[in-house]
Amino acid sequence: MSKAYYNLTSQSGYGWTDMSTANLAATLKSAGRAFGKLRKELKFDAIAFTGSSGAAIAFYLAIEHEIPLIYVRKEAEESHGNIIEGTTMAGTIKKYLIVDDFVCSGATVCRIIKAITARAKTRGAYPAKPVGVFCFSGTSTSVQPKMFGKKSLNIYPACAFDDA
Numbered sequence: 001m002s003k004a005y006y007n008l009t010s011q012s013g014y015g016w017t018d019m020s021t022a023n024l025a026a027t028l029k030s031a032g033r034a035f036g037k038l039r040k041e042l043k044f045d046a047i048a049f050t051g052s053s054g055a056a057i058a059f060y061l062a063i064e065h066e067i068p069l070i071y072v073r074k075e076a077e078e079s080h081g082n083i084i085e086g087t088t089m090a091g092t093i094k095k096y097l098i099v100d101d102f103v104c105s106g107a108t109v110c111r112i113i114k115a116i117t118a119r120a121k122t123r124g125a126y127p128a129k130p131v132g133v134f135c136f137s138g139t140s141t142s143v144q145p146k147m148f149g150k151k152s153l154n155i156y157p158a159c160a161f162d163d164a
Contacts, residue, residue, distance in 0.1 A: 028060050031136040034161035035061050042131045044095040046070050046086070048112050053101040057136050061099065070096060070128075072115045084119050093128040101137040103155050109133055109148045132156050 048070040049058040055071075062069045070086040070093070098112055113130050120127035132154045133146075144155045 027136060028057060031057055031134075031158040032061060032064050034156075034158040035134060036065060037161050038097070038132075038134060038156055039065060039067070042095070042097065044097045044131045045093045046096040046128070047099050048072060048096045048116060048130070049099045050074065050108060050112055051100075054099050056101070058099050068093065070116060072112045083115055095131045096128050097131055098133045098153075100133065100135060102135050103133055103146065106146060106148045109153070113148065113151065134158065 046068040047058050047061055049055060050072040051074065058069055058071075061067065068086060070084060073083050073085070075083065096116070098109055100108060103109060109130075116130075117127040130151065130153055134156050136158045143157070143160055145152050146155055
């Protein structure tokens with residue numbers, strides 16, 4: 001059986017240099033353990049994500065931890081006509097955790113928060129609140145607070161939970 005191998009690099013130079021199937025499986029399992037610890041601590045109701053980097057882990061976490069997903073599409077994405085897919089209304093979701101590979105400028109996080117808030121307001125619902133950002137890639141081993149517009153959220157890197 002051949003070993004799948006990917007070398008993905010973004011315009012910023014960031015890249016996953018080795019996402020072989022074995023390494024991807026290890027990343028998912030490690031992030032899944034960290035996510036479980038974080039869910040007990042923060043008590044959130046859903047995972048919010050956007051794009052392929054968020055999807056790379058969000059679906060795994062949703063299945064593994066039996067938690068709903070909120071998928072925020074990119075504005076230019078013309079698919080199915082809805083900017084948000086998933087459970088965001090009817091008071092079922094009070095708090096959500098944003099999941100992505102890493103945080104750079106914070107633009108993605110701000111876009112997710114704005115889209116979820118706008119969707120709730122157009123439907124006359126109280127918007128769910130973000131409780132933080134879970135990053136499954138990177139080397140930071142400490143939780144870092146960061147400002148996203150007017151909101152301060154903690155960034156929780158998966159590797160911060162490795163020894164916890």
